Structure formats: structure tokens, C-alpha cells
Amino acid sequence: MRLVYALVFLLGVTAVLADHLTSPSSGRPMSPEDFAGACAPCGAPCPSTQKK
Amino acid sequence: MFRFAASYSRRALLAAAVAIVSMVSMPALAAPAEPLVTPQWLNENRSKDDVVVLDIRSAIDGGGVEAYLKAHIPGAVHSDYDKAGWRVTRNGVPFMLPTPAEIEKLVGETGIDEDSHVVIVPAGVSATDFGSAARVYWTLKAAGHPAVSILDGGFAAWQAASYPVEFGKNPPSPKIFSGKIDNSLLAEIEAVERNSNATLLDARPASFFEGRQKAPASKTYGHIPGAISLDSAAFYDPATNKLRSKDELAAIASKLPAGPVVAYCNTGHWAATNWFVLSAMLGRPDVRLYDGSMVEWTADARRPVASSRTRWDDVKKALGFGS
Amino acid sequence: MSLAATEARAAAPLPRLDWPFLIASVLAAAVLIALVLIDGQPAAAALIGLGFALGVVFLKAEFSFTASWRRLIVRGQADGFLGGLLLIAIAAAAIVPVARLVPGFGGAIAPLGPSLLIGAFVFGIGMQLANGCGSGTLYTVGGGSGRMIVTLAFFIAGSVIGSLHLPAFLRLGGVDPILAADYLGPWGGLAVTWASLAVAAFAAIAIARRRGASFVPSRRIVIGAVLIGLLSIGVFAAGHHPWSVTFGFTVWGAKLAALAGFDFSAAEFWQWPGPKRALGDSILSDTSSLTDLGMIFGAMATAAATAPFARNPWPPLKSLAAAAIGGLLMGWGARLGFGCNIGAFVGGIASGSLNGWVWFAAALPGCLIGIRLRPLFGLSRE
Secondary structure: OHHHHHHHHHHHHHHHHHHHHHOEOOOOOOOHHHHOOOOOOOOOOOHHHHOO | OHHHHHHHHHHHHHHHHHHHHHHHHOHHHOOOOOOEEOHHHHHHHOOOOOEEEEEOOOHHHOOHHHHHHHOEOOOOEEOOOOOOOOOEEEOOEEEEOOOHHHHHHHHHHOOOOOOOEEEEEOOOOOHHHHHHHHHHHHHHHHOOOOOEEEEOOHHHHHHHOOOOOEOOOOOOOOOOOOOOOOHHHEOOHHHHHHOOOOEEEEOOOHHHHHOOOOOOOOOOOOEOOOOEEOOHHHHEEOOOOEEOOHHHHHHHHOOOOOOOEEEEOOOOOHHHHHHHHHHHHOOOOOEEEOOOHHHHHOOOOOOOOEOOOEHHHHHHHHHOOOO | OOHHHHHHHHOOOOOOOOHHHHHHHHHHHHHHHHHHHHOOOHHHHHHHHHHHHHHHHHHHHOOOHHHHHHHHHHHOOOHHHHHHHHHHHHHHHHHHHHHHHOOOOOOOOOOEOHHHHHHHHHHHHHHHHHOOOHHHHHHHHHOOOHHHHHHHHHHHHHHHHHHHHHHHHHOOOOEOOOEHHHHHHHHHHHHHHHHHHHHHHHHHHHHHHHHOOOOOOOHHHHHHHHHHHHHHHHHHHHHOOOOOOHHHHHHHHHHHHHHOOOOHHHOOHHHOHHHHHHHHOOHHHOHHHHHHHHHHHHHHHHHHHHOOOOOOOOOOHHHHHHHHHHHHHHHHHHHHOOOOHHHHHHHHHHOOEOHHHHHHHHHHHHHHHHHHHHHHHOOOOO
């Protein structure tokens, strides 16, 4: 298990680093402005806006 | 019949006389100033009364007034491109086109008026140095000056051809210059923001366009969204230190979309070369220079900037081996 | 050599300090903190650090929502459950008023409807099969459990699938979020929130009394609850919204899927502003991912500093199957239910939002079913 764990850990950290370093420069951590008007932190629309 | 013929010929004679007198008294109807002139042409014409040889060497080409004092074209006056006031700070943005009053004062003090034929002499050592000449050319044209040329190859070409040189000062005799501002050469930031049909032409090297490098005074890396990259150095032949041939220039420019063009760079220096080639050399209509360029554009974080810069570029810069 | 000495040699214990994993986890956290600081994001660095601390506390206190709810259901033992309520009460003290009074800060809200009920119910099943919930998965995988790697992998996969289904489930109907502070103001909302926690506490104590089980939390649980509550306030302060676990998993899964070629431009969830930005930007620009990663590193460092790391043998295949199914159900359920035990239960109630209690009410029967299914996979009923 130790070996598998170590491999998975290394792979995971490498993936995080690769994702971060290839991402476009000058972003910012998400803030509630991104969710403004949404009904949940993930941005889901409110049922009241869905009633058509 | 003779009486009719006699009155007819008298009118013709009168018309011809008026025409000849008009032509003689309007020197502007002589051949218009070529945007580029050769050292040979300058050597043949430098003694003419209306020719003003304007040496613009500055710290940008490594020469400046010291190089001028050591050796210059006989009769040339010096105006430092960087320090004399050809570009000024307006509303906190550096290197902008001066106000009409400032231009009139600068041009007049340099001994230039509307009757002069100005021949701008750069050092002739690099594409960037040529940009200084192109920017001065543009400034004079924006101020409505009718006759401006650039010496192809600059002072270096003059010396290589072994034409005579002078040393020491040659102070200009001030004149009064009344410019008529030509707004069709300038693009202001509001026009760039509203732009819908003009091609935005980025004159900077690819590393600036892509966001791997930026001017110190710019706040963000990248280019104005929608802009096309055309490094102004492409128009310049470093082997001969002159602009490329007209055919080569036209071939490079043919890749651009048709229609209006707004040339920009970091501060409107490199972009002046692009403007000069397209507008003055190739005669393309509706080419403007956005002199605020990226330094002005990035001053407000709300204006969008496009780039392919990644966080790896940021890390490289933080660790000291990037920019 | 004497027999005793030979035996002693053969049974030489492993060192208590597992250097490689201790160094790896601390180094990983440090590198990520350095990267976000280079990016000019001190709040992001704080979130990694707070996550790290959460990992330490959860592991040291063995603060398991899953196990404590199972104890409550099976034996009526309420100590762990009460610890959770204490945690929420502490977090609510800051979150309810600040979310209402300070612009830029928001609570963990969610619409109430079929999606929430189904999602929470399914999550409840999954958490009992997986032996861990949102926080539980993080601190046990960080603590060196290979079984939890399986859970986490399927948790991530289930989250992406859930993201694709959520819009359809939302169209089944529901009502807009109900926030106590909207009706009663910041302090009235806090009072109602605390009152609801008190009611739940009394109910749990009554259950424990009736079944003759203990309900007084140990010192370990109380200290753990207090620390986690305070750390949650820190996460809220740095991220401007309550601590969330499962959104991070959803983003990780989607990024992997996108790398493999999946096109999310047709997926409604991924056109909503939050998810769209998170998918296109760095993992380290997502608050949920920052605390998730920090928590894994913190738990790993703690485990490696006190015992040999990841030395347990792999559990039997049946157990791993439960881990996989449980993870999948949790991932899918958390997306539909707008979060897990942390995001929806702790976050929701601590925000004074009704979805927190509704989530709990739906997850509990799910847990009942999950507990019933455990023996099928060779897992204990307690």
C-alpha cells in the first residue's frame, strides 16, 4: 500500500503543479462575485428564475 | 475674324502669364518631399535654403548630443529625440504627442517653419533607432508640416558614403511655425475602446505581444484584444541598417486585412515605424498611431488585455530567470 | 546471540517518525503556498494553511461525522453528534451575522426541492459504505488509508457525473433558499440557528438516554469541535464563503475529463459563472481545492509524525468495492444535494440556511440504509 500511496501522491502533486503552471496568468481565488445572483455556491440558478 | 483672333490670343497670353507667375510663386507645387531620401540626394540638396537637416540622435541610439558634436552633417541642427520634448507626459501617461502649442514652440525653436523641407537624420544603427525618426516624422505630419523626409540609413550611411562632416555646435535660428493639426493621423484611447472595424496592429516583438515580456511602465502583460502582431523590425534590414525595399515592404504589408489600421506598441515608438511604412511609404489610407499604446491602455485594470502568459512565466520571473 | 535478542531484532519496530511522508507533505504544502504567494494571493495561502490545520485537528481528534452518526443510529450514542453541533454553533456565531452584514461575504445557501432531498439521501448511503464523508475522506486519505484513495477517486468521478445531472434535477422544482437572517436580521437569525442546534442536541440526548447510551462528549471531541469551529471561521474569513469540500473534487474531476478530451461546452453546470471560471483557471484559484489540498497535507504530516505511514495491508476486495460505490454515491449525491456534511450540513446550518437541516433530515435515512448495507461488503455494523 505504501508504494501505491507514494505513487498516487506524487502523481497528484505533479498534476496540481502542472495545472497551475499552465494556467493563464493573473487569476484570483473565487469570490462570491462569481456567484452573484446564484442560488448556491456552485452557481446554480434559483427555482424562482426557472419558473417559465 | 482677325479682330476675334486678336482678342482670343490676348486672353490666352494673359492666362499663360498668370499661370507662369503663379507657378513660380508657389514653391509647394514643386515635387513633394519623398518620405525617404538617400545620402546622395541630401548631399546634393543640403545647401538649399529650405532644407533643414534635423539630427535627432539621443541616448536611445547610444549617441545623443555628444555624438552630434563630434560629427554631424554640415549645417545640421540637433534636437534630442528623447529630451527635447518630441514626446511629453499628458494626464500621467508618458511619451505622448505634445499639445499643438508645445509642438509649434519646439519646431520653431529648431529652426523649422512651414516652408522648410525637414530631413530627419537618425543614427542609423538599429530598427529601434529608425523608430525615433519615424516618430518625429509622424509628429511633424500630425502638426501639419508639408515637407518631411527621413535620411535612409541615417548618419551611419552618410559616414559610410564618406560625405563631408562637421563638428561642434550649429545652433538653429528660431522661426515661427504655425501648424495645422491633422487629427487623421492620431487615434485616441476612446476611439480604440470603441473600435469595431480598424485593424489593431501591435508593433512590438512577439515576446511582448504574447505576454512573456512587458514595458516597465505597463501594468499588465499581453496585447489589446483583437490585435494582430507585426513586429516593426520586420520592415527593417539589419544588414544594411535601412528600411527594406518598397517591394519587400509591400509584400509584408499585404498580409494585413484591408481597411483602417491603428498602430500601437508600448509608447508609440515602434508603432511609428509601422505607421510610417504603411502610410508614408506605401500610401495606405486611414492609418493612425495610438500614441498612448500599452502603457496608457494597461493603466486602468478594467480595460481587457489578452495574452498567452502562464503562471509558469510568473514563477520564472519570481525566481529571477524570466521577465 | 540469545533467543530474546534475536526475536527483538526480528520484531524491531518501524520508526515512529515517518520522514519521507512528513517531509513530502510539508514540502508540498510549502510549495503550493509559495506559488499562490508569487501569484499575489495571500488569502489563498491562508486557505492552504487553514486546510492544513484542519487536517491536523481532524486526525488528532478523530473527528468523524460518519462514525458518530452511525453510533447515534445504531447505539444511540450521541457524543460525536453533539460535538458536531458544537462545531456548527461556533462557526455560526461569525457566519450568520457577517454573511448578512458585510458585502462580499456569502453563506452556504441552496434551493429546497427534490434535488436537495435526493442528493442528501444518496450521500447518506454513500458515506456509510465509504466509511467517511467529505471531511472524513480527506483526513483519512491524508492519514495514509489506501482504501480512501479508492473512495476519493470515485468521489471525484461521481462529482463530475452529478454536475452533468444537477441542472435536470433542479428543473424538477423547488423553492428559493430560506435564510433565517433574511427574516429575522443577523442576530435574530443567529439566535434561531443556535435554537435549532439546541433542539437537535436535546433530541439526541433524549435518544441516548432512552437507549442507555452515553452522550457526554470526551475532551478530545470538545477540543476538536472548538478548534474546527474556529478554523471554519478562518476559512470563511479568507474565502468569503463557508468551508466547502466537494466543489473542489468536482473541479478536479472535470479538469481530468477535459484533459481526456471531454467537451464541457454543452454541459449547463459548467456554463454557470463559478464552475466555468474554476474549470478554466488554476486549481489553486479555487477556494474549495485549496482547503482540500491543505487538509490532505496536514493529515499526512500528522500521521507521518506519529506513526509509520500507510503500512496497513490492503483491505479485502469487497471492502474496496464498498469504498468505490460509496465514493460514487457521495460524489453524485453531493452535487445534487449542494454539498456534503461540511458544505451543506455544517455550512448550511452555520449560515442560518434551512437547506442545512433539510440536508440532514434526508441524509439520515440514507445513513440508515447505508448502515444496513455495510455487512454485505464485510463491514461492521457499528
